[in-house]
Amino acid sequence: MRRSLRFVFRGKVVELNSFDPNLTLLEWLREERRATGTKEGCNEGDCGACTVALARLRDGRLHLQPVNACILLLGQIDGAELITIEDLSEGGVLHPIQQAMIEHHGSQCGFCTPGIVMSLFVAYHEAERPLTRTAFDDVLSGNLCRCTGYRPIADAAMSAIRGAIDDAFAADSAARQFRLEALQEGSDILIGHEARFFASPATLESLLDIALRHPDATLLAGGTDVGLWVTKKLSDLNKIIWLGRVRGLGGIEETETALKIGAMVTHDAAMPALAALDPDLETLMRRFGSRQVRASGTVGGNLANGSPIGDLAPALIALGATIELRKGGLMRSMPLESFFLSYGKQAREAGEIVTGISIPKLKEGMAFRAFKISKRFDEDISAVMGAFRFTLDQGTIAEARLAYGGMAGVPARARATEAALAGVALDDPHAWTAALKHLEEDFSPISDMRASADYRRKVARAILGKALLEVAGGAASTRIIAREGVVHAS
Ligand SMILES: Cc1cc2nc3c(=O)[nH]c(=O)nc-3n(C[C@H](O)[C@H](O)[C@H](O)COP(=O)(O)OP(=O)(O)OC[C@H]3O[C@@H](n4cnc5c(N)ncnc54)[C@H](O)[C@@H]3O)c2cc1C
Ligand code: FES
Ligand code: FES
The missing domain is CATH 3.30.390.50 (CO dehydrogenase flavoprotein, C-terminal domain)
Known part of the structure; x- marks a missing residue:
């Protein structure tokens, strides 16, 4: 059992032995680290002013994603590298994205600018080149600007995101990957004590065990709902069990007749597999929240929250999907429509985990x-x-x-x-x-x-x-x- 949170920040491993389970990443950055370049606008995942980048290892390489620091709980960055606006320039030389924003007059009051630059920074590393206008719209789907207008920002993005990737992050990628690899290990994490903790089990067995022992704990997946309970409802969550490190919940399996998506698969990761089922699902996923929301939010969270206006449930019910649940040693599954009992009530017992969803593929005819x-x-x-x-x-x-x-x-x-x-x-x-x-x-x-x-x-x-x-x-x-x-x- 590990009793600390570990992540990479500014080239060093940060190890925290105690923090409030409700602490958001944005609060930690601004209030504890005084890294105030990252802004707070809406505090609910809508405006993108708080966008930061997280680098994680995926398929043996570093993968960057934009996230809303305002609704991400600090514990959710374990094992990742955190990159903020302050990290982009090197020895006074601006990052190509920052330089392009200046050259194309992409900023006026500047409040949205750090978040926009961070979204573009992720696209600089991850997007197909050259960036098209349609791709730009998608890259900026989670960032609002109220004074500049988007045309100069689009010009900046499209001028910078072409040709080879050439920045300090790419130059240093082997060392960064090595640092992250050193952080990956399979122990459970518990920070706090029996009555108030942030837990991050590493296996399904540990998750089922702690969920059974603490049926009153809040299960946390991507936090794009739970984060708002903290920042908007001002809930004080005593016990949080984060599912983000549980092995076996984040996979997609495909057979000839069905697609099985693990509960912790993010919308971003689920998108290609769903798009392959039908083009309307691709459009639906593209319109799901924003890049930031899709990078954190999960398929399991979207179903488990029981929202009457969640987007995946109707699509998956129409396709005839089956939801899978586990509690302790017991496993059960049911047609997805049977999971939603009444407003705010789902067929899920305390301590029971949604483990995945099985979706039949469309047949001939x-x-x-x-x-x-x-x-x-x-x-x-x-x-x-x-x-x-x-x-x-x-x-x-x-x-x-x-x-x-x-x-x-x-x-x-x-x-x-x-x-x-x-x-x-x-x-x-x-x-x-x-x-x-x-x-x-x-x-x-x-x-x-x-x-x-x-x-x-x-x-x-x-x-x-x-x-x-x-x-x-x-x-x-x-x-x-x-x-x-x-x-x-x-
Ligand atoms: C800005 C913004 C835009 C959004 N846009 C959309 C949209 O376009 N369409 C849409 O449908 N939704 C949208 N949402 C809502 C939300 O992002 C999604 O519902 C998302 O899929 C929730 O997943 P999560 O992993 O973040 O869940 P979390 O916030 O981590 O959890 C949600 C709920 O599910 C429970 N839970 C999570 N995982 C499990 C599990 N495996 N087993 C049991 N219980 C579990 C949690 O305890 C909690 O009650 C938006 C949210 C924001 C903030
Ligand atoms: S402050 Fe608006 S999205 Fe985070
Ligand atoms: S420059 Fe003012 S909000 Fe974008």
């Missing part, structure tokens, strides 16, 4: 569509999310699995509409339009700050109608950007 409706393209939670899987047989709908988020207290199937669509001929738009009316029986949505009940009803119907129109192969253009990324003529 199946069509899938998913639509996320939110006010912004990036970094926005759905007002309504709809995902639909149709099994087609000689021009008729043999089976429809229709799942919605934002329409009830839980993500749920539209069973009356599913029944009404069964056996309907695709070339009979009157028949399937009539079936859409059954959504009224399935859902009584509420009005809240995201959308009115009436808007939700209309949108739920419209997106299902759009899916049917597309699957029926009608001539009408239904999208601005087509599923394969081709722009429709009109």
